Each structure stands twice: as C-alpha cells, then as structure tokens.
Amino acid sequence: MDKLLSSADNQTAHSPAPIVLSKTDQTDILRVLVLLAMRLMQHGAESKLVEQTTTRMGIALGLDSVEVALTGNAVIITSLYKGRCKTTTRRVYDRGINMHVVCEIQRLILKAEQQPLSHQNVSQLLEAIEPQKYNRWLVILMVGMACASFSHLLGGDWQVFLMTMLSSSVAMAFRQEMAKRHHSVLLTFSLTAFLATLIASLAVRYHIGNEPHLVMAASVLLLVPGFPLINAVSDFVKGHIGIGMSRWFMATLLSFCVAMGIALALMVTGIEGWL
Amino acid sequence: MELLITLLDDAFFSAIAAVGFSLIFNVPQRLLFLCAIGGALAHSFRTLLLLSGTTIVPASFLAAALVGLIGVYWSRKYLVPRPVFTVASIIPMIPGTYAFQAMISLFSIYQLGYSPELMASLLENGLTMLFILMAISFGLALPSVVIYRFKPIV
Numbered sequence: 367m368d369k370l371l372s373s374a375d376n377q378t379a380h381s382p383a384p385i386v387l388s389k390t391d392q393t394d395i396l397r398v399l400v401l402l403a404m405r406l407m408q409h410g411a412e413s414k415l416v417e418q419t420t421t422r423m424g425i426a427l428g429l430d431s432v433e434v435a436l437t438g439n440a441v442i443i444t445s446l447y448k449g450r451c452k453t454t455t456r457r458v459y460d461r462g463i464n465m466h467v468v469c470e471i472q473r474l475i476l477k478a479e480q481q482p483l484s485h486q487n488v489s490q491l492l493e494a495i496e497p498q499k500y501n502r503w504l505v506i507l508m509v510g511m512a513c514a515s516f517s518h519l520l521g522g523d524w525q526v527f528l529m530t531m532l533s534s535s536v537a538m539a540f541r542q543e544m545a546k547r548h549h550s551v552l553l554t555f556s557l558t559a560f561l562a563t564l565i566a567s568l569a570v571r572y573h574i575g576n577e578p579h580l581v582m583a584a585s586v587l588l589l590v591p592g593f594p595l596i597n598a599v600s601d602f603v604k605g606h607i608g609i610g611m612s613r614w615f616m617a618t619l620l621s622f623c624v625a626m627g628i629a630l631a632l633m634v635t636g637i638e639g640w641l
Numbered sequence: 642m643e644l645l646i647t648l649l650d651d652a653f654f655s656a657i658a659a660v661g662f663s664l665i666f667n668v669p670q671r672l673l674f675l676c677a678i679g680g681a682l683a684h685s686f687r688t689l690l691l692l693s694g695t696t697i698v699p700a701s702f703l704a705a706a707l708v709g710l711i712g713v714y715w716s717r718k719y720l721v722p723r724p725v726f727t728v729a730s731i732i733p734m735i736p737g738t739y740a741f742q743a744m745i746s747l748f749s750i751y752q753l754g755y756s757p758e759l760m761a762s763l764l765e766n767g768l769t770m771l772f773i774l775m776a777i778s779f780g781l782a783l784p785s786v787v788i789y790r791f792k793p794i795v
Contacts, residue, residue, distance in 0.1 A: 463667065464666070465725045508664050512662055625747070
C-alpha cells in the first residue's frame with residue numbers, strides 16, 4: 367500500500383523504483399536541501415531561483431513537496447512526506463557573489479532529475495563544489511580596464527583612460543586586501559572610494575586629459591553594487607518583497623558609504639564639485 | 642559609416658567592461674564570452690536607440706529585454722541559470738554615476754545647508770537612477786514574468 371502511494375505521489379517520471387523514505391531519510395534529505403538553499407543564498411542567487419531549485423531537488427529526491435521561506439539572512443525549509451512535516455532553519459552569511467557555484471548547483475539538480483541519485487550522493491557532490499576564484503592580478507587588470515572603458519564611454523580621451531585605469535586598479539587591489547582580512551563591507555567600500563578618488567584627483571589637479579573630472583567619476587564605478595540592486599528588483603517583480611527590501615537597503619547603504627568616501631576625499635583635496 | 646564606427650567602438654568597450662565585472666562575479670571561464678557578447682549587444686543597442694531619439698529609460702528597458710530574451714536561448718543551450726551572464730551583460734548600463742551623484746548631493750545638503758540646486762540635483766539624479774534601474778531589471782525579468790510564469794527556464 368505504502369509503495370503504491372509513493373509511486374503515485376512521486377512526481378519525477380524518470381525514477382524507476384518507487385521510493386519509500388523513512389523518518390531519518392526525510393531528515394537527511396532536508397539537511398541536503400537546506401545546505402543547497404544556503405549555498406545559493408550565500409553566493410548571490412535571486413530568490414525565485416533558490417526557491418525553485420530547492421523545491422525541484424526535494425521532489426527529485428522523493429519528497430511530496432517542499433516549502434521554502436527566505437528572509438534577509440536566514441532560510442527556513444519544510445519538507446512534507448505522507449503527512450509528516452519537518453522544518454529546519456539556517457543562518458546565511460554572505461560569502462560574496464560567485465556564479466561558478468550557482469552554475470554547478472544547477473548542473474547537480476539537472477543530473478538528479480535525469481537519473482535517480484541517493485541523497486548521500488547529492489550531499490557528497492554538493493560538498494565537493496568549491497567556490498572558484500580568478501587569479502587576483504587578472505581581476506585587478508580587468509577591473510582597471512573595465513573602469514577605464516567606462517571613462518571612454520563617458521567621453522574621455524586616452525590620458526583619462528590611463529589615469530582611470532591606474533586609480534581603479536589600485537583601488538581594486540586595496541579592496542581585495544580588505545576582503546582577504548574579512549573587514550566589514552561597508553568600511554571596505556568607503557575606504558576604497560576614498561583611495562580611488564584621492565588618486566583620481568591628481569588628474570584634476572594637474573589637468574590631465576580632456577575631462578579630468580571623468581577620472582574621478584569612472585574610477586569609483588567598480589564599487590557600484592550592481593548585482594544586489596538587480597537581484598532586489600527581480601525579487602520585487604517576482605513577489606519576494608521582504609528579501610528584496612533587505613537587498614535594496616544593503617545596496618543603498620553601500621552606495622552611501624561610497625559617497626561618503628568620495629566626499630571625504632574631495633574635502634581633503636579641496637576640489638569643488640564631483641562631476 | 643560614422644554611426645557604424647561609433648557603435649563598434651561602443652560595443653568593444655562595453656564588452657571589456659562586462660568581462661571585467663564578470664570576473665568579480667566569478668562567472669565560469671567557458672561562459673565569459675557570453676558576458677562579452679551580451680554586454681556589447683546591450684550597450685550598443687541602447688546607444689543606437691539613444692541616437693535615434695529615444696529617451697534613456699525606454700532605451701534601457703528595450704536593451705535589457707533584448708539581453709533577457711537572448712538569455713533564454715543561451716541558458717537552455719549551456720544549461721545555466723540566466724542571471725549568470727545576463728547581470729554581467731547589463732552592468733555597463735547600470736546608472737552608477739547618477740547614484741553616487743545623488744548621494745553626494747544628499748551629503749552636501751547636510752554639510753552646506755539646504756539650497757534648491759542641491760535638492761534638485763539629489764532628486765533628479767536619484768530619480769533617473771531609480772527609473773533606469775527599474776527599467777533594466779524589469780526588462781531582464783520579462784521572459785520569466787510573462788512567458789515562464791510557472792515552469793523553470795532550465
């Protein structure tokens with residue numbers, strides 16, 4: 367009887383044998399799911415993706431349904447199986463945006479849907495995913511190039527390009543050093559903006575290039591919290607108002623810190639007007 | 642001809658900007674070229690729209706919607722979630738300068754006292770940033786809001 371029911375309830379059409387889950391199995395699967403949701407949240411996935419992926423994984427592993435609640439810094443997951451509910455909560459710490467992890471988790475869920483995997487298997491595969499990082503010098507070079515490209519798009523000449531590249535590369539190196547020492551993100555952003563504007567103000571002072579003020583504007587663009595802002599609005603649009611608000615507020619706070627850093631540097635150098 | 646050169650220049654430099662930011666987001670190496678193409682397409686399309694007389698908010702919306710729609714195709718082809726490359730692609734269009742200018746005006750109002758110019762700068766820059774950002778994110782989310790409402794794209 368039990369077996370018949372579970373095969374009817376089981377929504378993954380591919381899995382051949384009907385799965386019967388014991389109470390401990392259900393708890394173990396829930397642990398896998400909460401780890402999955404937590405890792406997605408830590409590395410900057412939007413709420414709908416976290417909700418969808420976790421639910422799909424739960425169903426692929428044989429649960430009847432999965433309910434996910436997300437808040438600004440925690441995930442709450444309930445698993446349902448034959449009228450039994452189990453719920454667990456985990457605190458989420460921000461580990462920095464890492465799309466590599468998000469991609470790998472997406473591959474894992476597709477794999478689990480195509481062929482039946484045991485939850486031990488999924489758990490092992492999930493823990494094997496390491497957040498991959500690019501070589502720091504490559505990042506410094508490319509971010510410098512990116513900000514310099516912004517200065518070109520805003521209408522600067524090659525001298526402005528070079529000055530922007532210099533100041534934003536130094537700023538990126540400083541930001542990486544701060545991040546390595548696990549300083550507060552707010553502090554990191556304002557100090558980095560201060561440093562970048564200080565170097566960029568040399569261009570204004572010695573009249574380098576056609577529009578020296580562009581150097582100051584472009585060299586802090588590496589600090590625009592683009593990902594949190596886009597995630598916030600995507601969450602709003604898809605109905606996750608609460609978590610969207612917390613992302614939005616964090617991004618606003620970060621921009622404010624950057625503005626404070628810029629304002630402080632303008633005060634120190636005595637330059638009037640930012641743009 | 643001159644238009645073509647402007648657009649190519651625009652596309653080239655926004656591709657560099659998009660790749661630079663995708664390194665900060667740790668996009669896997671095999672997908673970096675998608676960020677570059679997406680960034681180049683989005684920003685040069687917006688520039689084309691701006692040159693043909695569209696205002697910046699609808700232009701940003703259309704450019705982001707273009708990336709969002711191409712993203713559906715790419716995400717099925719490479720089996721990755723869309724934000725992995727769409728967000729890096731639209732980064733060159735993010736109104737960062739407006740945001741910082743608004744915040745600096747806010748700070749100046751506190752420091753120098755109220756003046757209509759500073760208040761105007763705060764409101765104008767803040768609102769421009771807000772509307773562009775809303776337009777970009779809504780444009781990106783368009784496929785999943787309108788077409789894929791109940792089922793995942795990958």
